[in-house]
Amino acid sequence: MCGIVGIVAGRMVSDDILAGLQRLEYRGYDSAGIATLVNGHIHRRRSEGKLANLAKKLMLEPLPGNIGIGHTRWATHGRPTEDNAHPHATDKVAVVHNGIIENYRELREMLETKQHHFYSETDTETIAVLLTDFLQQGLSPQDAVKKALPMLHGAFALAMIFTGHHLLIAARHGAPLALGFGGDELFVGSDSMALAGLADKLCYLDDGDWAVLEGNKATIFDQKNNVVERPQTLSSLTGNMIGKGQFRHFMLKEIFEQPQVVGDTINAYVSVSGDLTLPPMPFDWVNIQRLTIASCGTAYYAGMVAKYWFEKMAGLPVELDVASEFRYRQGPMIQGGAVLAVSQSGETADTLAALQYAKQHQQKILAVLNVPHSSMGRLADVVVPTLAGPEIGVASTKAYVTQLVVLFCMAVGAGLARGAITHDDAKKFLLELRHLPARMNDVLQGHEKYIPVGHDFAARQHLLYLGRNLLYPLALEGALKLKEISYVHAEGFAAGEMKHGPIALIDEQVPVVMLAHKDILLEKTISNLQEVMARGAPVCLIADEATAQSPTLRVSWKMPVPHTIPELAPMLFALPVQLLAYYTAVAKGTDVDQPRNLAKSVTVE
Numbered sequence: 001m002c003g004i005v006g007i008v009a010g011r012m013v014s015d016d017i018l019a020g021l022q023r024l025e026y027r028g029y030d031s032a033g034i035a036t037l038v039n040g041h042i043h044r045r046r047s048e049g050k051l052a053n054l055a056k057k058l059m060l061e062p063l064p065g066n067i068g069i070g071h072t073r074w075a076t077h078g079r080p081t082e083d084n085a086h087p088h089a090t091d092k093v094a095v096v097h098n099g100i101i102e103n104y105r106e107l108r109e110m111l112e113t114k115q116h117h118f119y120s121e122t123d124t125e126t127i128a129v130l131l132t133d134f135l136q137q138g139l140s141p142q143d144a145v146k147k148a149l150p151m152l153h154g155a156f157a158l159a160m161i162f163t164g165h166h167l168l169i170a171a172r173h174g175a176p177l178a179l180g181f182g183g184d185e186l187f188v189g190s191d192s193m194a195l196a197g198l199a200d201k202l203c204y205l206d207d208g209d210w211a212v213l214e215g216n217k218a219t220i221f222d223q224k225n226n227v228v229e230r231p232q233t234l235s236s237l238t239g240n241m242i243g244k245g246q247f248r249h250f251m252l253k254e255i256f257e258q259p260q261v262v263g264d265t266i267n268a269y270v271s272v273s274g275d276l277t278l279p280p281m282p283f284d285w286v287n288i289q290r291l292t293i294a295s296c297g298t299a300y301y302a303g304m305v306a307k308y309w310f311e312k313m314a315g316l317p318v319e320l321d322v323a324s325e326f327r328y329r330q331g332p333m334i335q336g337g338a339v340l341a342v343s344q345s346g347e348t349a350d351t352l353a354a355l356q357y358a359k360q361h362q363q364k365i366l367a368v369l370n371v372p373h374s375s376m377g378r379l380a381d382v383v384v385p386t387l388a389g390p391e392i393g394v395a396s397t398k399a400y401v402t403q404l405v406v407l408f409c410m411a412v413g414a415g416l417a418r419g420a421i422t423h424d425d426a427k428k429f430l431l432e433l434r435h436l437p438a439r440m441n442d443v444l445q446g447h448e449k450y451i452p453v454g455h456d457f458a459a460r461q462h463l464l465y466l467g468r469n470l471l472y473p474l475a476l477e478g479a480l481k482l483k484e485i486s487y488v489h490a491e492g493f494a495a496g497e498m499k500h501g502p503i504a505l506i507d508e509q510v511p512v513v514m515l516a517h518k519d520i521l522l523e524k525t526i527s528n529l530q531e532v533m534a535r536g537a538p539v540c541l542i543a544d545e546a547t548a549q550s551p552t553l554r555v556s557w558k559m560p561v562p563h564t565i566p567e568l569a570p571m572l573f574a575l576p577v578q579l580l581a582y583y584t585a586v587a588k589g590t591d592v593d594q595p596r597n598l599a600k601s602v603t604v605e
Helices: 014-023 051-060 104-112 124-136 141-151 250-256 258-269 297-314 323-329 349-360 375-379 398-417 423-433 436-445 447-458 469-486 495-500 522-534 566-588
Strands: 003-008 031-038 041-048 067-073 093-101 154-162 165-173 178-182 185-189 201-204 210-214 217-221 232-234 291-295 318-322 338-343 364-369 382-385 462-467 489-494 512-516 539-544 557-561
Touching (some): 003 014, 067 165, 124 141, 141 154, 165 185, 258 398, 291 323, 297 338, 436 566, 489 495, 495 522, 512 566, 522 539, 539 566, 557 566
Parallel strands (some): 291 318, 462 489
Antiparallel strands (some): 003 067, 093 154, 165 210, 178 185, 178 201
């Protein structure tokens, strides 16, 4: 969601804060601002809309100062206006905030009785005014923060600067925040991306931590205000890693990076000879009676594919749940069970809360993450990382496919441990997996043939995606991708469910994307396709080469996919549905990388 950057240095910092905010644009935002300390006084520049507006303002009104905070806001409380943009400030403090303060109304009413005034519609301004009240009573910035934090209910990551004090204070509760170290300079960021190229080392605050950054030293306190040490890790990101290169959009760049990152992920877990190497599990798969998978959005659809794999290859019952429903449904947890979370960022609020619920019920926690040092990574018993690298586009592409690679390897490992598949079966699956990057390259070499289909889809109001078996989750994912970035309404269905209602939607104006692979259900899938064709719907058939070349299937568009075994089809077929969504969005002229109303990492409920 929102993005935070803070810097304490011996030089002017506003340019680097703006650059850090630009690296956080992928998170989604609708206003932005920066505050610095100039001769002991707080100065601000804010604007609604894109960061280009803030950059123009800074050119006209430069912002000096060697300590400062910046923010990109995704509106929750209050419209996306300049008055509601962060930082929020009084004459004593400026605050940037990610998250939601749930009791802000009560705090605001209390502060208004003390003759404090408010100038925005946001919950964040309440924090600034609360701190001001304590500062007016003579408390130091550290003591004011120490007193205020327990009064804030909800989720927050905070960075604060104070009039007359050359320091920055950061705090987190339920929302991620990292400290950065580079030479004699100190940094704070809502994720490591913000600090790429600035910090040499990173330190992730634990929940309830707060920190004082002063001079070249950061002092960290835990929730009980005890001084603590948190481990530091080397920063692996550079500014070049998060550029678009020669591509028009980050999304297209990340689609084309998939053969490489899939190959990297496979090499991390599968040897050239087809042997599997996974992190040790905190249990014996034989003793697991049920695996629960909880995730959100695209990661949920990766989990849905994994459900098929674990049940078929490991004989393991799997319960799949949207994380936001899982925690509130309060379903019974089997003693000695395991919960598997899937997330790109490792900070998704609903999935994190689901894991906390599972932890309270003595479940073992597994996590498939692209950011191992994230909040979920620290909560999990075992993290099995994807190696997707930074994913900037809001619509997940390479993170999704690398999640599938990891989940497939885990399902094979569980199947071996439970005796549901033989070593020969496992080796066959894994050696076939090693061919996947080459076949992905073959798909991408023909990417331009998706352009005319995208132009047609861009003119439509509605689309349907149909698939069976392992391609049913991909039908859901394909429809989600199209909705996310092109704003064309699309729905995904199990092809066998079409006659149970969705067939009523089909006519000449509603294109259908049919996903078909040569497996045991191919004949049934083709029957569903014939029913669609009989009703005049334009059909885009994404199918294995043998099926696509059938002369009896006279569809509007045929998109052949290289041969692979049915078990791996969800990974390979993911690229065509991504390309369809991308070229539809380009034809419509939407903001592909930063679609409206969406954020990359949903860190609040």
